[in-house]
Amino acid sequence: MAGAQRYLLNRSGRFFARLVVPKDLRPIVGKTELRAPLGPDRRTAMKLLPGAVAQLQHQIAQAERKAASSRNTILPARYPLAPDQIAISHYQQRIAFDDQLRNDPRYASLGNVDDLYVAELRAGVAGRLNDNRLQDLVGEHVERFRRLGNVDAQPGSDEWRTIARALCSAELEALARVVERDEGDFTGRPTSPPLINAKALEDEPEPVSLANLWNDYVKARTMAGFMKDGGRRQRPVIESLRKFLGHSDARKVTRKDLMSWRDDLLNRISAKTVAGIYLSTIRTLWAWAVENDRLSENVAENVRQAKPKRQRSRDPGYSDKEALAILNASRVYQPTPDPFGHIREHATTIAAKRWAPILCAFSGARISEILQLRKADVFQEGDRWVMRITPDAGAVKAGDFRDVPIHQQILDLGFLDHVKAAKDGPLFNSSTDPAKSARSAQRQSERLAAWLHEQELVPKGLQPNHAWRHRLKTQARNLGLDMRIVNAIQGHSDRDMSDGYGVVSLIAKARVIDALPAYDLELIS
Incomplete structure (x- = not known):
């Protein structure tokens, strides 16, 4: 066939027989795969392939026996074949050998078929021979397939006798073809059921990397x-x-x-x-x-793992007192100079510690979304200042952009002055490429969380950055705000089909943001 052929490898117009070495045998063989050159012509390569594969399988079988002897165990056949497949393989090899002999001028000197041998084969097919006579008759052929890794049946077992009888049948059929060919008839085909009904070896599909x-x-x-x-x-x-x-x-x-x-x-x-x-x-x-027809079956479909229900010992969001403590520490944050008086901390990290917590507090945004904000993402829409959370700046879990009105307290604290003084590009990380910005924002998030833990501002059991999202949801419920609008602000998906109708306007979002009370930051020094 023109498609992928089992064990055949094409590399730059040259063909090879290729066999992967099993992982447990690689230390013995010294390679991960074995190859044998077959030349540049596919038709010639196909003729040479069976013999080349047999040689490669023999090498693996030798390594397998060496491994088995060291473990003192008997391994199963590496390339198992059914008895009828062994029979048809033997038959085909005998016919190919006959073709080869007839091209040799010495063939005419060979004798006729031995009638006693034929009688013994027929007795073998009928099951009238004991194990010793079967061994003498076709035992060598069984062992050849054992060396190739096709057989692991023990001599004398039912399976071994079935294979031996199938080989007797194959040998008889091959001898019948030899007689026919001696008379000039090269059209003969097998007639015994084991060979007629033998299941053909399927071509191995190409690996899917x-x-x-x-x-x-x-x-x-x-x-x-x-x-x-x-x-x-x-x-x-x-x-x-x-x-x-x-x-x-x-x-x-x-x-x-x-x-x-x-x-x-x-x-x-x-x-x-x-x-x-x-x-x-x-x-x-x-x-x-x-x-997409790359694989035939989804073997992963029903492979699952039960998740233990989270046992919470407290609310997942910050309390009023905890939020105030973080916002105060953030507002007055100053980097610590090294012994020589130099500030080693990057300016974007300093800015993240000062502004990210309060931006999260009044938006419920994911910390990575805040840390990806660019100067161009803070702009005025009418009389409102807005920050745009967009995939253009990095990764956004919901996928789409969203505009979030900025709370008045953030403006009063001088956030716009910081934005105007910043260079074009990200406000809180040093990358300009969106893909790298996402990674940089993630690292910045880890630094921010570590700093909050160092300051002992994060109670046990809380996710230091995610707790702001929980807190805003709690505040919104306490204030009786429209949760669909809150979801739109935070980037949460709608839960009801009807929520997909209409849009959540900036006016609606501003009404929710304005309802959030300002923090009395002077309560804690």
Whole structure:
């Protein structure tokens, strides 16, 4: 066939027989794969392929026996074949050998078919021979397939006898063709059921590279307007799976492989992370691969991990007192100089510590969204100052941009002066490329959280930056504000189909923002 051929490799117009060395045998073989050159012509390569593969399989079988002897164990066949497949393989090799002999001028001196040998083969097919006579008759052929890794049946077992009888049948058929050919008839075909009904060996599909599959998936998602960070967050998931499997062929991954990987991850990673990031990523990737005819089955579909219900010992948002403590510390923050009086802290980090907390407090935005703000994202719309949270500046979880009115207290504290004095580009990180800005904002977020912990301003059990989102939701409920508008401000998705009708205008958002009370920052010095 013109498609992918099992074990055949084409590299720059030259063909090779190729066999991957099993991982446990690589220390013995010294290679990850074995190759044998077959030349530049495909037709010639196809004729040479079976013999070349047999030689390569023999090398692996030798390594396997060496490994087995060191472990004192018997390993299963590496390339198992059914008895009828062994029979048809033997038959085809005998016919090919007959073709080769007839091209040799010495062939005419060979004798006729041995009638006693034929009678013994017929007795073998009928099952009338004991194990010793079968061994003498076709035992050498059985061992040849054992060396190739196709057989692991023990001599004398039912399976071994079935294989031996199938080989007797194949040998009889081959001898029948030899007799026919001696009479000039080269049209003969097998007539015995084991050979007629033998299941053909299927061509092995081309491997599906896990890395290439992921890159294509990210490309498709990015083109559709998703995954603005290029899949950076999920890429370690793919690398983790590849390392665990020991190979990169997504086609060979089974449900059992994924469950074993999951159980291994749980030794190091929380159940929540395994379920929400690792397994979720693989399920989504496999679903896309099936939808796009890259894989035939979604083996990840039902591989899941239960998440323990979070046990909270307090509210997830800051209390009034806790919020005041952070905002006061933020407002008066001054960097600590080194012993030589130099300020080593970057100006954007200083600005983040001074302004990010209060911007989060009055917007409920994600800390990464605030730390990605650019000078151009703060502008005046009518008589209102607005900050625009947009994927143009970096990663935005909801995907779309949103405008958030700036609370009057932030303006009164001089935020606009800071914006006007800043250079074009990000206000709170030093990167200008949106993809790098997202990573820079993430690192800045980690620095901010570390600083809050160092100041002992974060109570146990709270996420230092995310707690502002919880707090704003609580404030909005206490004030009886429209939660659809609050969701639009915070970038939360709508929960009801009717919420998708109409738009949440800047006027509506401003009404909610203005309802939030100012912080009495003078209460704590």
